[in-house]
Amino acid sequence: MATIPPVLAIVERCQALFDDLDFNAVKQWKAEVPGRKAIGYMPIYVPRELIHAAGMLPVGIMGGGDQLEVIQGDAYYQSYICRIPRSTIELGLTGRLDCLDGMLFPSICDVIRNLSGMWQILFKDKFVRYVDLPQNYEDAIGGKFYVNELQSLRDELARLRGTPITDAELNASIRVYNDNGRAVRDLYAYRAAKPWQAPTSEVYLVLRAGMVLPPEAHTQLVRDYIAAADALARPRRDNARVVLNGSFCEQPPLGLIKSIEMAGCYIVDDDFMLVTRWLLDEVPADGDPLDELSKAFLHRSASTAAKYDLKREDKGVYLLQQIKTGGAEGVIFAAPSFCDPALLERPMLQDILTRHKVPHTAFKYAENTGQMAPIREQAGTFADSIKLWSAA
Amino acid sequence: MTATAAMPASTKKPQVQKEDAMWLQKELINNNYHELAQARDQGRKVSATFVPGNLNELLMCFDFARSLPETNALQNGMRKKSGKMIMDAERDGQSEDVCTYVKADLGMMLGGEVGPTGEVLPTPDILLLSYTGCFTFMKWFELIRHKYGCETVMLHVPYQGEGRIMPNMRDYVVKQLKDTVIPTLERVSGVKFDIDRLREYMRESAKAEDDLVAVLQSAKHRPSPIDGYFGAVYYIGPIFTAFRGLPGATEYYRLLRLEIEQRIREGKGPVTPDGEMGEEKYRLVVEGPPNWTSFREFWKMFYDEGAVVVASTYAKVGGVYDFGFRHDPDHPLESLAEYCLGCYTNLNLPSRIDMICKYIDEYQADGLLINSIKSCNSFSAGQLLVMREVEKRTGKPAAFIETDLVDPRYFSAANVKNRLESYFQMVKQKRAAAVAAH
Numbered sequence: 001m002a003t004i005p006p007v008l009a010i011v012e013r014c015q016a017l018f019d020d021l022d023f024n025a026v027k028q029w030k031a032e033v034p035g036r037k038a039i040g041y042m043p044i045y046v047p048r049e050l051i052h053a054a055g056m057l058p059v060g061i062m063g064g065g066d067q068l069e070v071i072q073g074d075a076y077y078q079s080y081i082c083r084i085p086r087s088t089i090e091l092g093l094t095g096r097l098d099c100l101d102g103m104l105f106p107s108i109c110d111v112i113r114n115l116s117g118m119w120q121i122l123f124k125d126k127f128v129r130y131v132d133l134p135q136n137y138e139d140a141i142g143g144k145f146y147v148n149e150l151q152s153l154r155d156e157l158a159r160l161r162g163t164p165i166t167d168a169e170l171n172a173s174i175r176v177y178n179d180n181g182r183a184v185r186d187l188y189a190y191r192a193a194k195p196w197q198a199p200t201s202e203v204y205l206v207l208r209a210g211m212v213l214p215p216e217a218h219t220q221l222v223r224d225y226i227a228a229a230d231a232l233a234r235p236r237r238d239n240a241r242v243v244l245n246g247s248f249c250e251q252p253p254l255g256l257i258k259s260i261e262m263a264g265c266y267i268v269d270d271d272f273m274l275v276t277r278w279l280l281d282e283v284p285a286d287g288d289p290l291d292e293l294s295k296a297f298l299h300r301s302a303s304t305a306a307k308y309d310l311k312r313e314d315k316g317v318y319l320l321q322q323i324k325t326g327g328a329e330g331v332i333f334a335a336p337s338f339c340d341p342a343l344l345e346r347p348m349l350q351d352i353l354t355r356h357k358v359p360h361t362a363f364k365y366a367e368n369t370g371q372m373a374p375i376r377e378q379a380g381t382f383a384d385s386i387k388l389w390s391a392a
Numbered sequence: 393m394t395a396t397a398a399m400p401a402s403t404k405k406p407q408v409q410k411e412d413a414m415w416l417q418k419e420l421i422n423n424n425y426h427e428l429a430q431a432r433d434q435g436r437k438v439s440a441t442f443v444p445g446n447l448n449e450l451l452m453c454f455d456f457a458r459s460l461p462e463t464n465a466l467q468n469g470m471r472k473k474s475g476k477m478i479m480d481a482e483r484d485g486q487s488e489d490v491c492t493y494v495k496a497d498l499g500m501m502l503g504g505e506v507g508p509t510g511e512v513l514p515t516p517d518i519l520l521l522s523y524t525g526c527f528t529f530m531k532w533f534e535l536i537r538h539k540y541g542c543e544t545v546m547l548h549v550p551y552q553g554e555g556r557i558m559p560n561m562r563d564y565v566v567k568q569l570k571d572t573v574i575p576t577l578e579r580v581s582g583v584k585f586d587i588d589r590l591r592e593y594m595r596e597s598a599k600a601e602d603d604l605v606a607v608l609q610s611a612k613h614r615p616s617p618i619d620g621y622f623g624a625v626y627y628i629g630p631i632f633t634a635f636r637g638l639p640g641a642t643e644y645y646r647l648l649r650l651e652i653e654q655r656i657r658e659g660k661g662p663v664t665p666d667g668e669m670g671e672e673k674y675r676l677v678v679e680g681p682p683n684w685t686s687f688r689e690f691w692k693m694f695y696d697e698g699a700v701v702v703a704s705t706y707a708k709v710g711g712v713y714d715f716g717f718r719h720d721p722d723h724p725l726e727s728l729a730e731y732c733l734g735c736y737t738n739l740n741l742p743s744r745i746d747m748i749c750k751y752i753d754e755y756q757a758d759g760l761l762i763n764s765i766k767s768c769n770s771f772s773a774g775q776l777l778v779m780r781e782v783e784k785r786t787g788k789p790a791a792f793i794e795t796d797l798v799d800p801r802y803f804s805a806a807n808v809k810n811r812l813e814s815y816f817q818m819v820k821q822k823r824a825a826a827v828a829a830h
Contacts, residue, residue, distance in 0.1 A: 078775075081769065109527045110528070110770040113770075113773075116740065117740040117744075120740070121741060121742060130554070130740070132550045132551055135523060136546060136564075138572075140567070140571070144567070148560040305531070308534075310546075340491065340531065341527065343489055343490050344491075344494065344531035344532070345531060345534075347484075347535070348538045351485075351538070364489070
């Protein structure tokens with residue numbers, strides 16, 4: 001009996017985790033040791049180290065995707081509001097998130113912010129917290145505020161588990177996430193170097209597995225995937241190398257990512273699940289853990305539409321760096337419909353790319369977008385035009 | 393806030409005191425636009441900042457001419473100018489999905505910065521990004537900065553996620569004021585900060601705030617002498633914008649209060665654009681901002697049916713004074729921080745629901761109407777749950793309509809009217825059922 005190549009077996013496992021809207025992986029993790037707790041979080045960033053240090057499982061809730069029929073969730077939202085809150089409400093009201101003992105809502109936009117209040121009302125027996133992130137990047141100002149916020153979250157998680165969270169536990173968790181971040185950065189570097197070996201439709205699933213697996217297991221999974229992907233030679237195509245921008249919150253359907261690739265694009269960088277690589281380098285694990293997490297956030301973190309750019313000149317720097325590092329030839333702006341941060345950011349980034357003569361195109365999606373033909377056509381035309389320009 | 397749009401004087405029984413207050417308000421707002429237009433000639437620096445959590449008293453300490461982009465957008469909306477501005481901004485690359493205040497403002501700038509009164513407004517020297525209760529504010533000023541190169545100073549105001557102001561939040565705002573905002577304003581304006589000058593403005597603010605609260609709470613009377621939504625838009629104008637802290641604003645509120653107290657003594661209802669309102673049949677609480685492009689048409693749908701709004705959350709977007717907040721000259725920076733942190737859209741949903749339920753109870757309202765605004769996720773996201781919770785807690789009927797702030801494409805008069813008429817019928821039936829039950 002023929003066995004499937006290891007890389008495909010890994011992808012298959014990740015696909016199963018991705019498809020499982022009942023979060024059985026979380027339930028299984030909890031069942032292994034009685035008393036374990038799991039805490040959900042929404043995009044873009046929460047300090048998962050604190051949850052992990054409390055012995056709890058951080059679970060990324062990225063919406064319901066295109067396989068979830070949203071019935072109750074739609075009754076809570078007007079037509080002009082994006083889809084992720086309604087599918088998240090659907091997940092909650094249908095009991096799929098009962099395995100979570102709490103939810104964290106980081107500051108990203110008004111919709112997710114207000115969802116935190118809705119959660120407080122709808123799920124009164126759960127731990128719910130809005131996580132404010134500083135928009136002032138000075139240690140003595142935004143840093144001080146953030147450290148206090150971290151301390152408050154630490155205290156609440158400690159109350160939930162019944163004992164204080166020590167600095168040693170926090171530093172150990174920082175090490176775990178440093179490992180995970182290193183593995184994810186390696187994965188991104190590998191894909192940028194050999195995108196035909198590690199298509200984004202696979203990389204996405206591998207990354208997404210990190211939303212439900214413990215970080216230690218996810219790190220191993222990422223390492224295994226890189227090794228397995230490298231072991232299986234795949235055909236190299238003359239695709240255009242692009243960066244995908246704008247998908248940092250509500251996720252595109254997997255079919256959309258595949259459509260972009262099938263249309264002739266190699267996605268060499270993106271902003272999916274930025275929580276996995278929000279901190280750009282390793283956090284020192286031998287100092288004051290909250291101070292170190294704060295410094296990493298303030299001075300060495302990714303840039304996205306929900307984060308203030310201190311100066312006009314800062315706008316687009318991160319994207320230009322992604323283009324340079326990934327050797328990209330163009331940018332596809334793919335933002336969810338009604339996503340104020342992404343859609344308001346887009347004209348500024350487009351302007352900067354135009355000035356730097358970087359080709360770009362843009363479209364909107366929803367997590368349940370079903371019609372891929374227009375996207376395939378647009379991405380295909382974009383890839384063709386890049387190839388024509390680069391040949392000229 | 394809408395001031396110059398000029399609520400017409402009553403055609404039936406003009407009230408002298410009313411005309412005095414309105415005249416003062418018009419003069420204040422027109423003068424401000426004129427001051428802005430003349431600022432460059434007079435060597436004055438220009439600031440722009442947002443209404444919720446605006447630091448007007450602080451900006452005045454540096455002699456800035458003061459612009460408020462939302463106010464410009466709504467003024468342009470009331471003058472039927474915003475539709476073209478929005479489409480101009482969309483042609484310039486803005487998405488059809490995003491906030492129309494932003495697009496109206498960007499469209500106005502693209503059109504040569506001709507302000508609502510026809511005078512050309514200057515490009516601001518400083519954008520004070522009072523980041524209170526609305527994430528879009530950040531992108532809005534980043535867009536203006538990107539296009540026009542204006543310097544921006546951020547004042548990040550944490551959200552009341554737990555329904556209260558924690559010391560860490562207040563300290564953070566104060567620290568930003570001391571170490572970032574004030575030094576930047578000093579540098580841009582060339583004026584040294586004088587805390588006693590700030591105290592003086594705040595003393596003046598508190599007086600006006602007392603009178604505003606008396607005016608808004610007058611709606612507890614039957615009949616209500618004011619409309620706490622459509623009418624309140626005029627009442628909150630000076631205090632939510634560039635005038636709080638000025639003696640002229642204090643005088644406006646003193647006169648307004650006297651006029652309203654007179655109306656209570658005379659047992660009168662609100663003055664509407666068509667004159668004195670007739671019999672008060674329905675008392676409502678409204679959640680959400682008004683539509684500006686069809687403001688009068690919208691209002692008429694209420695007063696034609698004898699519906700008066702006795703309280704609205706929109707009238708708290710620039711400060712929840714009726715819940716006790718006052719600018720405190722003895723603790724100026726801490727008080728400014730509390731002000732920013734306490735604005736309505738910076739409250740979490742449970743707090744907002746508490747507020748609405750309290751209004752329904754204290755103002756003896758028949759129910760809640762939500763005007764859900766396409767542009768404003770800060771208000772709109774979660775409103776359907778707010779509606780259910782308020783109905784559940786108060787037993788009063790609630791209704792939901794959808795419009796927009798300044799995009800005329802999103803105001804469907806027939807739909808709104810139908811919904812309102814059905815709602816009034818529902819209120820009537822509920823009332824009859826309640827009477828029958830007793």
